[in-house]
Amino acid sequence: MNDCLFCKIIAGDIPSAKIYEDELCYAFRDIAPQAPTHILVVPREHIPSCAAVTAENAALVGHIFTVIAAIARSEGLEQSGYRVISNVGPDAGQTVPHLHFHILGGKRLNDQMV
Numbered sequence: 001m002n003d004c005l006f007c008k009i010i011a012g013d014i015p016s017a018k019i020y021e022d023e024l025c026y027a028f029r030d031i032a033p034q035a036p037t038h039i040l041v042v043p044r045e046h047i048p049s050c051a052a053v054t055a056e057n058a059a060l061v062g063h064i065f066t067v068i069a070a071i072a073r074s075e076g077l078e079q080s081g082y083r084v085i086s087n088v089g090p091d092a093g094q095t096v097p098h099l100h101f102h103i104l105g106g107k108r109l110n111d112q113m114v
């Protein structure tokens with residue numbers, strides 16, 4: 001999508017601190033980290049949010065979760081744990097309308113999620 005920030009990052013038009021990429025997804029460090037480790041995992045395909053996930057892209061989303069688990073292992077988060085968040089829409093504070101999963105860890109996270 002032409003004016004999508006994450007599409008531009010995936011295309012390399014905007015620089016990012018890349019962690020991982022494959023034919024289906026791309027992972028990079030969040031520019032404003034909210035935990036010692038804060039990584040975003042996004043599909044290459046422009047899907048606006050979780051609300052737009054359908055049976056057609058269910059396998060893609062499943063693949064992203066295998067990537068999330070692998071990144072968490074490689075970042076040393078597996079033992080201590082981590083949080084995976086995907087904000088959907090205004091009430092959740094979604095600021096970039098391209099499906100993405102936040103991986104947050106590296107410290108004891110708040111017991112309350114909201």
Ligand code: AMP
Pocket residue numbers: 005014016028029030031032033040086087093094095096097
């Ligand atoms: P959300 O608020 O769930 O839509 O998450 C969007 C995230 O994208 C926020 O945590 C931002 O800090 C992050 N972000 C915005 N611009 C960039 C960028 N250029 N590189 C990396 N992360 C970004």
